[in-house]
Amino acid sequence: MxxxxxxxxxxxxxxxxxxxxxxxxxxxxxxxxxxxxxxxxxxxxxxxxxxxxxxxxxxxxxxxxxxxxxxxxxxxxxxxxxxxxxxxxxxxxxxxxxxxxxxxxxxxxxxxHGETALLIADFNAMADRLERMSDDVKVWNAQIAHELRTPLTILRGRLQGAKDGVFPLDDSLLVGLMKQVDGLTRLVEDLRSVSLADSGRLELRTEDVDLAAELNDMQPLLLALLTPAGFGLDLVLQAGSIRADMARIRQAVIALVDNARRYADPCTLRIEVRYTDGAAAIMVSDRGPGLPIGFEDDAFRQFARGTERSGGSGLGLAVVRGIARAHGGDVTYRRSRAGSLFCISLPGRSCARTN
Structure with missing residues (x-):
């Protein structure tokens, strides 16, 4: 100037x-x-x-x-x-x-020295974070495009085939199309949940809920997911109440169950609820093989996959983490001799009851 x-x-x-x-x-x-x-x-x-x-x-x-x-x-x-x-x-x-x-x-x-050295360090830290965020956005966009491409291609191919008379427009075709639509719906909802959680805008409608009663009511739905894959279900539920958004808690539990169904060996999946020091914990354990060694810290990132063993969007565990942190808690993974254990911690006012 x-x-x-x-x-x-x-x-x-x-x-x-x-x-x-x-x-x-x-x-x-x-x-x-x-x-x-x-x-x-x-x-x-x-x-x-x-x-x-x-x-x-x-x-x-x-x-x-x-x-x-x-x-x-x-x-x-x-x-x-x-x-x-x-x-x-x-x-x-x-x-x-x-x-x-x-x-x-x-x-x-x-x-x-002093403030000038601190200014340089702060600028470099800010630039590092900006670069990581930019890289994450690029990966995010590429992964979204990749995840949407397959179901949309299938939908377009089936519909075009039905239009051209290649495929009969019967119940079997409609059921297949509905599955693809359901998959897209789940993907969009998972993307929405992760985005809102990362920006701190995931809205919760909290109320006093009995986790034991709610998870027990989910048993038929969970069995419908697990039984076709050769899994059993064992519920160990301590009665009590905690203030939480039960719709989001159901979403997190289903994500953990679906993760086990995809990647664990067929076994009896154990879901346990405990109350300790005014907080609740929901634990989902299986017989392994668990997360790959060295992948534990990255497992909860968006689109992270430790294996290509079964198809998935790579958003399930990220959704679980977002819901847990929105409640003020977190989700952790622990490997044990019996297999692997995911634990959702829900801090806050709670009251445990013994039957």
């Missing part, structure tokens, strides 16, 4: 001005104080004919003024370099980020 004075020049001018003013003010104060002392006869006045100020005095004052200004300018330049160097580096990196280069980082600047 034209006419803009650089910070380095501003510091130099300010320091030089301060040095000049300091010399002038100190000289004026010296003469004023000396005059007062003479008036009060604390010091003896000069003899008649002796000048108050000599050429030597003026030379000394001017030399002190020039020396002070030069010293102030030197200090200002050194100080400006220590301040301007890191700020200029951050400014250049900010301009690159503003132009879309999210790989821009500020290298370590010699002489950067």
């Amino acid at each position: 034209k006419g803009r004075i650089g910070l380095s020049r501003q510091l130099s001018v300010t320091m030089a001005t301060l040095a000049f003013v300091a010399v002038v003010v100190s000289t004026a104060i010296f003469y004023i104080v000396y005059a007062v002392l003479e008036r009060w006869r604390i010091v003896a006045p000069l003899p008649p004919g002796v000048a108050d100020t000599t050429g030597l005095d003026v030379g000394i004052m001017l030399s002190a003024c020039v020396l002070g200004i030069a010293l102030a300018i030197a200090i200002a330049i050194r100080l400006a370099r220590r301040i301007i160097g890191p700020l200029a580096a951050v400014d250049e990196a900010v301009r690159r980020v503003a132009k879309g280069d999210l790989t821009a980082r500020v290298e370590a600047v010699p002489g950067a």
